[in-house]
Amino acid sequence: MRAIELADGPEARAAIPGPEAASASSTGDRIEKRLDRHEIRAIVAGLMAAMLLAALDQTIVATAMPTIGLELGDATNLPWIVTAYLLASTAVTPLYGKLSDIHGRRVMLLIAITVFSLGSLACALAPTMIALALARALQGIGGGGLIALSQTILADIMSPKERAGYQVYIAGVFATASVAGPLLGGVLAQHFHWSLIFWINLPIGFLAFLLTNDKLKLLPRHERRHRLDYPGAVLLVLGSTALLLALSRGGVHEPWLSVPVLGLLGAAFVFSLGFAVRLMTAAEPLIPTTVLANRIVACATLAACFAMGTFIGLTIYVPIFLEGVVGLTASQSGLALVPLMAGTVTGATLSGRSMLYFRHYKRVPLAMMGVSLAACALLAVYGRDLPFWLMETALAFLSIGLGTILPLSTITIQNAVAPHQLGIATAAMNFFRSLGGALIVAVFGTIVLGAAVGGGGADVESLLRGADPALLAATFRHVFMAACLCLLLAFVFLALLEERPLGERPKSAAREATVGE
Secondary structure, three states, X not given: OOEEEOOOOOXXXXXXXHHHHHHHHOOOOOOOOOOOHHHHHHHHHHHHHHHHHXXXXXXXXXXXXXXXHHHOOOHHHOOHHHHHHHHHHHHHXXXXXXXXXXXXXXXXXHHHHHHHHHHHHHHHHOOOHHHHHHHHHXXXXXXXXXXXXXXXXHHHHOOHHHHHHOHHHHHHHHHHHHHHHHHHHHHHHHHOOOOHHHHOHXXXXXXXXXXXXXXXXXXXXXXXXXXXXXXXXXXXXXXXXXXXXXXXHEOOOEOOOOHHHHHHHHHHHHHHHHHHHHHHHOOOOOOOHHHHOOHHHHHHHHHHHHHHHHHHHHHHHHHHHHHHHHOOOHHHHHHXXXXXXXXXXXXXXXXXXXXXXXXXXXXXXXXXHHHHHHHHHHHHHHHHHOOHHHHHHHHHHHHHHHHHHHXXXXXXXXXXXXXXXXXXXXXXXXXXXXXXXXXXXXXXXXXXXXXXXXOOOOOHHHHHOOOOHHHHHHHHHHHHHHHHHXXXXXXXXXXXXXXXXXXXXXXXXXXXXXXOO
């Protein structure tokens, strides 16, 4: 069996066994050819459309949330719009990574786009908050594969240094989503109808499907025979689901020491323990222990977990602060959220460029994370007493530091694992990053809703309308303090991350004559 050369790192050779080898041999000798610049750009264009789906969905919902809660008459369950999506997308992300290592990236990405689009349709038609939460869960099942698979495909076709150089394209996607999302969400919710924030996903999803269906046929093939660990997958889904349910209900719907919340926490512990045992005993666990034991993977994942969790949490709840405390309208809060969203893109671009040109590529992210921590502390101490321009500046600098961690964590993890583990390693990183986001969103939601109810503001809808700005401002002081703690943890794990030299582009990156899947 002949080996083909893969696209990354010192271990860039792997044999394709079984049916893949048979299909290649039927066409004659394999053609070893590096993807040219035009082919790479064509693939990147398709991936950008897929990532735009997930990125826009994260930003467009934020400014529409208060309006959705008021129009559906169920503001108490408002956090489920976010929690249901994060819960579903988090649980399925490792499955996408493993299945893409088995069946190929293209087919799994097409499935993710299709499921996400169907979920968006269900969201647009949802008549109640419960129906909307269920539809968001379906949307999350598709969304769990969009960014993780796109990042993995980029690792398939270019070296870590090249990926750092392409961050300008990826940053462009998130810049578009960061600026357009809050504006669209606020304007559509205030002047038209909130369901339009989900209808808009359908044409984007159709475009993403068309682009990726064609362009990803150019991908090099290097999947191996794997067995999906079904018991491990079930335990992982059940454990993460139980934990997120407990965090979303504790202190808001039931007391923390109530039987339902304690039961969910106990179930989460049992399922998580079972998953840990399965990782150590299964012949081929869902997440290889060699990946989890890698110190670079562990530090980068934890840094990204706290950074991304803080960003998602602030993205969701800062609009409530701006509308309920500062007194902005939905469309005005969309404009005011732009610095928070655009700052992350700026940070990601700075980090990508530093990895491209500097040997010590952690220095820029570490410096900017210190600035982020100071900006968040300013918001926690002074809150609504800050002049509006200074509040906006603090939000911008807070997000710039968060943005520097995101490309760094992805590239360093992909640089630290073998090519045939790229799918599961990238998916595992996204799983824990999404889990961190879901946990921190749940914690922020508990602080906002739980403190409001405990402070006598049992009518959450009145709070969203700005009935008691002082109470909401005091509550958000605790939110920003919690964000400071998360930023500090992200800084610590970033400081512990080993700076391993980034691999250069291999002499050749092969793809077979039969490139279709």
